[in-house]
Amino acid sequence: MKLRHYWLLAILLPCLAVAGSDDAGPFKAGEDYDVLAKPIPTESGDKVEVLELFWYGCPHCYKLEPHLEHWEANMPENTMYRRLPAVFRPPWLIHAKAFYAAEAMGVLDKMHKPLFDALHAQKRDIYDEKSIIKFVAELGIDSEQFAKTYRSFAVQTKANRAKQMTGRYRIRGVPAIIINGKYRTGTAKAKGEERLIQVINALVAKENGK
Numbered sequence: 635m636k637l638r639h640y641w642l643l644a645i646l647l648p649c650l651a652v653a654g655s656d657d658a659g660p661f662k663a664g665e666d667y668d669v670l671a672k673p674i675p676t677e678s679g680d681k682v683e684v685l686e687l688f689w690y691g692c693p694h695c696y697k698l699e700p701h702l703e704h705w706e707a708n709m710p711e712n713t714m715y716r717r718l719p720a721v722f723r724p725p726w727l728i729h730a731k732a733f734y735a736a737e738a739m740g741v742l743d744k745m746h747k748p749l750f751d752a753l754h755a756q757k758r759d760i761y762d763e764k765s766i767i768k769f770v771a772e773l774g775i776d777s778e779q780f781a782k783t784y785r786s787f788a789v790q791t792k793a794n795r796a797k798q799m800t801g802r803y804r805i806r807g808v809p810a811i812i813i814n815g816k817y818r819t820g821t822a823k824a825k826g827e828e829r830l831i832q833v834i835n836a837l838v839a840k841e842n843g844k
Contacts, residue, residue, distance in 0.1 A: 659836040666833050667819035674802060674815040678714035682841045684834060685812040687720040687805055690729040691761065694821055695809045696754045699747070701827045710838050720808050721797035725761045730793040732766045735784040741775050748773055813837040 663669050676683035686702060688695040706715050719730035729749075736745040752758045752769060760769050763784065771777035783789060803812055810820045811830065817837050824830035 659839070661824075661833050661836050663817075666824050666829075667813075667817050667837065668823070670803075670812075670816055670818060674799075674812070676815045677716065678814075681712050681714040682710075682814050682838050683812075684709070684713060684715045684814075684838065686715070686717050687800065687803065687808055687810040687812070688717060689720050689722075689726050689808050690732075690749050690753055691725065692808050693754060696750050698809050698821055698827050698830070699750060701831055705831050705834065710835065710842070712842055713838055718799060719793075719796050720800045720805065720810070721793065722800065727793055727797065728762060728766065730796045731784050731789050732770075734789045734792040734796075735780055735786075736770070736775075738783050738786075738789060739775070739780065741770075741773075744773055744775060745770060814841045816841070 661667065676685075688698075702715075709715060717733075719726070719733045721727050721730050732745070732749070733742070736742040749760065749769065752760055758765075758769075760766055763781075767777050767781050767784070770780050803810065803818060805818065805820075807822070808820070810818060811834060812818055813834060814837070819830065819833050819837075821827055821830050824833045
């Protein structure tokens with residue numbers, strides 16, 4: 635009888651180890667973050683990629699922004715942070731194209747936070763092409779060049795790809811954070827902005843083998 639128990643234990647122990655292998659420190663897979671069924675290739679090379687999917691019109695993304703800014707300034711070594719504008723509906727595509735147009739012109743830093751502030755702190759209605767172009771002109775950005783870039787094939791292609799990737803990551807809302815193409819979390823899943831940063835750091839450490 636004892637031999638049978640030892641035999642069962644020998645079989646079950648490896649299974650238990652595998653079951654817990656997706657946890658990251660005190661944070662649990664399925665509770666604080668999800669493990670993607672199939673890893674998605676990253677753009678970070680040998681570094682651990684932390685990808686934020688967001689929408690300028692999302693109040694939760696706006697609330698998270700200062701936390702991510704602080705995290706980015708102090709992020710762990712061997713880590714790359716990048717943003718991906720999520721696209722679920724037509725207004726989201728407008729903002730995705732604005733993001734990529736500003737990025738292509740090298741003025742994303744000049745537009746990113748002011749657009750968030752305008753939409754949320756100032757409650758402005760900037761949800762179509764005309765209002766976007768008018769807004770960037772207020773920031774001192776060349777509006778003619780911006781409009782041309784915004785309507786370009788390259789920007790449209792990037793925005794369409796952002797829509798495709800939004801689906802591939804199987805997110806239900808924003809903000810969503812993808813760590814190294816393997817793990818998905820967000821403020822709702824991690825239960826708050828500060829705890830989300832802790833989950834991100836734990837998963838980055840896990841990917842770095844620490």
